[in-house]
Amino acid sequence: MLATLKEIFVKKELLVVFVVAVILSFAVLGNGISGDFVFDDATVIQNRGDVKDLSNFFDLAVSPYHQNTPQSGLYRPFTIMSYALNYHVFGSSPTSFHVVNIIIHALNSFLVFWLVNYLFKNKFLSYITFLLFLVHPIHAEAVTSIVGRAELLAFFWSLVATYFFIKKDAWLSSVSFFFALLSKEIALMVLPIIFYVNWIPLKNGFLTTVRRTLVFALPVLVYVALRYKALGAYFLGDATTTIVENPLKFMPFGERILTAFKVLYMYLERLFWPVRLSADYSYNTILPVQSFLEPTFLAGAGFFGFLLWLLFFSRIRHPSGAFGALVFLAPYLMISNLIKPVGTIMGERLMYFPSFGFIIILALGLNWFIGRGGVLKKFGYVIIVALVCFYGVRTIIRNNDWQNNDILFHATVKESPNGLITRNALAGVYIRSNEWEKAEGQLEIAKDIYEDNARLQNLLGVFADHEGNFSLAEEKYERSIELNPNLINARVNLSELYLKQKRFEEAGQQILKVIDFYPTTGRIVQYAYIQIAAGKPDEALRIINEHFGSDLSGAEVIAVVGTAYFVKSDYDKAVIFLKKAVELGNTALEVIEMLQISERNL
Numbered sequence: 001m002l003a004t005l006k007e008i009f010v011k012k013e014l015l016v017v018f019v020v021a022v023i024l025s026f027a028v029l030g031n032g033i034s035g036d037f038v039f040d041d042a043t044v045i046q047n048r049g050d051v052k053d054l055s056n057f058f059d060l061a062v063s064p065y066h067q068n069t070p071q072s073g074l075y076r077p078f079t080i081m082s083y084a085l086n087y088h089v090f091g092s093s094p095t096s097f098h099v100v101n102i103i104i105h106a107l108n109s110f111l112v113f114w115l116v117n118y119l120f121k122n123k124f125l126s127y128i129t130f131l132l133f134l135v136h137p138i139h140a141e142a143v144t145s146i147v148g149r150a151e152l153l154a155f156f157w158s159l160v161a162t163y164f165f166i167k168k169d170a171w172l173s174s175v176s177f178f179f180a181l182l183s184k185e186i187a188l189m190v191l192p193i194i195f196y197v198n199w200i201p202l203k204n205g206f207l208t209t210v211r212r213t214l215v216f217a218l219p220v221l222v223y224v225a226l227r228y229k230a231l232g233a234y235f236l237g238d239a240t241t242t243i244v245e246n247p248l249k250f251m252p253f254g255e256r257i258l259t260a261f262k263v264l265y266m267y268l269e270r271l272f273w274p275v276r277l278s279a280d281y282s283y284n285t286i287l288p289v290q291s292f293l294e295p296t297f298l299a300g301a302g303f304f305g306f307l308l309w310l311l312f313f314s315r316i317r318h319p320s321g322a323f324g325a326l327v328f329l330a331p332y333l334m335i336s337n338l339i340k341p342v343g344t345i346m347g348e349r350l351m352y353f354p355s356f357g358f359i360i361i362l363a364l365g366l367n368w369f370i371g372r373g374g375v376l377k378k379f380g381y382v383i384i385v386a387l388v389c390f391y392g393v394r395t396i397i398r399n400n401d402w403q404n405n406d407i408l409f410h411a412t413v414k415e416s417p418n419g420l421i422t423r424n425a426l427a428g429v430y431i432r433s434n435e436w437e438k439a440e441g442q443l444e445i446a447k448d449i450y451e452d453n454a455r456l457q458n459l460l461g462v463f464a465d466h467e468g469n470f471s472l473a474e475e476k477y478e479r480s481i482e483l484n485p486n487l488i489n490a491r492v493n494l495s496e497l498y499l500k501q502k503r504f505e506e507a508g509q510q511i512l513k514v515i516d517f518y519p520t521t522g523r524i525v526q527y528a529y530i531q532i533a534a535g536k537p538d539e540a541l542r543i544i545n546e547h548f549g550s551d552l553s554g555a556e557v558i559a560v561v562g563t564a565y566f567v568k569s570d571y572d573k574a575v576i577f578l579k580k581a582v583e584l585g586n587t588a589l590e591v592i593e594m595l596q597i598s599e600r601n602l
Contacts, residue, residue: 328357454484
C-alpha cells in the first residue's frame, strides 16, 4: 500500500513538473514565437527547396546539413527532417517552428529534473537545476534561433537514451542514441555520461558497464555508414571553415590553446552573469591570447582545472559534482577547439548541452548555503529567488533581440562592434531596405576589419552595381566566388550583372552552377529563358527535360517550354504549351502575344 501511494505521488509530482516546464518555457521564451527566420535560419531552412517538398523526405536522411555542401562536414538529418515535417504540417510560417522549439526545451527541462532526481535523490538539487536550466538566458539562441533545434534535439534524445539505459532497455536506448546522433554530432559525447551514470551513481561494476555500453556500437556503425554516404570524403568532419568563422584554426598551436581557454572563460562569464550576450563572436571579436599571464586565460584554465578536480577527485564524496563536471566537459571538449579546431570559435547555442553540467554545479553551491542553516540558509534562498527572476527576465529581454534580422544585427553590433559577420549582415539589411548610405558605412567598417572575405566582396559588388560601376561590381563578384566557390548569392548577382550587359552565355554559365547546388524551379526556368535569349532554345528544352521530364506542371515551366518552341518556329507545339500555361494562370502579355502569333501561323 505504501509503495503504491509513493508511486502515485511520484507520478503526480512528475506531471506537475512537466506542466510547470511547459508554462514557464512559454512564459520566458514565448515572445519569440512572432519572430521571423533570422540569421542562419535562411540558408539552413528558409531557402532550401528540398525541405519544402515532402517528396524529398527520405532523401534528407542521406543529405548534408547544408544542401549540396558536404564540404561543411555537417550531417544532421533528423533535424532537417523535422523542418520538413514542420513545413508539411503547419506551412511556411516561422511561428510553428518557434513553438516546436519551445516545446522541446520544456521537455528537456523536464528530463533534467527527472535525471538529477533519479540519480541523486535530492529534491532541492533537482528543482533548482530544473528551474535554472529552464530560464537561463544563454539558451535563448538555441531555442529562438530555429536552427538551434539541432542542439535541442541532440540533448533531448541523449537524455532519453540515458533514461532507457537506466531502465535497462538496451534496444530503446540504442535507438534514442541513434536519433541523437542524427540530430547533431555532439550527441556522441553522451556515451561517457551514460557510462559514468551506470558505473558510479548506479554502482554497477566497471566490466559490467563496459559490456552494457557495447550495445551502442551498432547505432554508431549505422550512423557512420549513413554519414559517409551523405558527406563522402568529408565524413570525418574536418571543418572547412575560414578565418572569419574560426580564427583559432589559423593560429599557432600554443596561441590557439591559450585563446581557447579565454573562450572558456567567456562562456563561464555568460553562464554565471549573462548580461553580455551576442550572436556573433567571429573574426576580431575575440582577440588572441599570447601570454600565460593574461587573466582571461588564467580564469578559463582555472575553471577547467576545477572541473577536472571535481570529476576525478570528488566522485566518491560528491558524485553529483563529478557528474556536473562530466556533463559540462564531455560535450564542451567537442566544440572547445582545444582538441581540434571546429567550424566556429564560439556560439551561445553551443552551450545548451554543457550548460546542464554548469547549472548542476551552481545548484550544488546554492545547496551548500541552504545546508549551513541560519543566516546562510536565508541568504541562499535569496540568491535562488534572485537568480531565477534575473535569468527569467534576462531571457525575455534577450529573446526580443531575435525578432528579425534588423533588430538582431543592431543588438549584436552593440556587443560585438568588431564582428565582421555582423557588419556584413547589417550592410545586407540596409541594402534590402534601400538605405545605401548606411550600407556603405557598414561596408567601410567591414573592410577595415577584414577585407578578404567572400560575403563582404559580394556585398561590395552589390554596392558597386547599384552605383552603376559594372566593371568594379564584376571584379568584386569574381573575387567573392574565388574566395568561396559555393557562395550562391555571388553567382546569382554576377549572372544578373551579365544579363544587364546582354552577356547571355556568361550569365547562363553562372546560373547553371547555381542549379548544380540548388536545382530550384525558379532557377531552372531562369536558365531556360537565358538560353532562349541567347538563341539556344534546344538547350532550354534540354534543361527542362533533365529536371522535369515529360510530366510538366506549373504555369512558369510550361510557359518557358512554349516560348522555346515559339522561338524554334514549331508553332504546333508552341500553341499546346502556351495555351496550357494561360489556362494555368500565366496571363503575361508576351505569353498571350506568342500564343496569338503561333495560332495565326498554324
